[in-house]
Amino acid sequence: MLVSSKLRHVVEPSPGELLSFLKDALAHRAFILLIAKCSVSYYGRSRTELGSGDRLIVIKEDGSFLVHSKTGYAPVNWQPSGARVTAYLSADGRVIVEATRAQPYERVRVFIEHAYLAAAGTLKEPPAPLVSLTEEDLRTAILIDPDMVEPGIHFGTIEWPVGVGRADIVGRDRSGTVVVVEVKRECDRSGAEQLWRYLTKLHEYGVSARGILVAFSFTHEARRFARARRIKCVAVSPKRVMTILERWRRSPGRRTFSSGLT
Structure with a gap:
């Protein structure tokens, strides 16, 4: 045996x-x-x-x-x-x-x-089926509860055109600095490079901004690239996102989110 x-x-x-x-x-x-x-x-x-x-x-x-x-x-x-x-x-x-x-x-x-x-x-598994969350789900959860990204942050615009693409979410932190957030399910280096292109273009426009990557997981290369450019990486728990979305969906008269000003 x-x-x-x-x-x-x-x-x-x-x-x-x-x-x-x-x-x-x-x-x-x-x-x-x-x-x-x-x-x-x-x-x-x-x-x-x-x-x-x-x-x-x-x-x-x-x-x-x-x-x-x-x-x-x-x-x-x-x-x-x-x-x-x-x-x-x-x-x-x-x-x-x-x-x-x-x-x-x-x-x-x-x-x-x-x-x-x-x-x-003995097999181990989550107590409930794992729901496949999308980038849109994660973005919605961030807009519902911005503190999951950073305390005191306020988001005002989504899908904001910045010349080389559309930034997922744009807002300001508690000090008033412009913040650009890029949302990914699983963030690799290409996702970090995408956010860096947005920040570079904004700097060309004379806008001082910082970047935040939000994802369920990050590759080592993504974190290394972001750290070298002072881009913040925020790993979010799928369970927390599901809880936020379920509470929001049960709320009467819930707020909806679409491109443009929220």
Whole structure:
């Protein structure tokens, strides 16, 4: 048996080793993957039998039970979350993995003839699905709550033409200095260079301005380029942006944002 901090597995275990492995994993509500030569029976709304073949069995922490063949995305047999999964030895010494549910009564049995690989572990994921946030979402959140960028800052214009493009957000800090903000989901060096072009053009116009890059993440090259030109980098948490947007969307008569003066 090989063991790691996240996953343990057995390769071509004997029936006794496989049964011990499965019982321990099920007792700890682990995620289980089993690749084996097996046959499958189903009893419930109908009765079906699948002959001997190599299959992938997936048992999830919530009791979801899926039997996959070598092709196709859909399982050839399955039980939904909440199923009771057990493992035991048959009279002829084979390991049987059984998933049942009460309402309506259904039962799937997998008869293991030879196990090639069994693996178990615990999977970690966010408590809620991660929503894919856009640059527009991030920009809206900044306009709703400017303090997430810098305390005391005030934004007055978005999509402001500066001769070499349109600056995402323009405003002034608490000292009155013009601030140009460039918004990116993931900021690389090209994003930093884009903001630097805006600042350079404004300086040519005689406008003293400083720049702020706001993104969920920055590459090392982006931070290095920005730091050399005294451009501030602000990394924002997606969770904070989602909270701001959800609160704003629930607000009656909420303010809207569009190009031009806000």
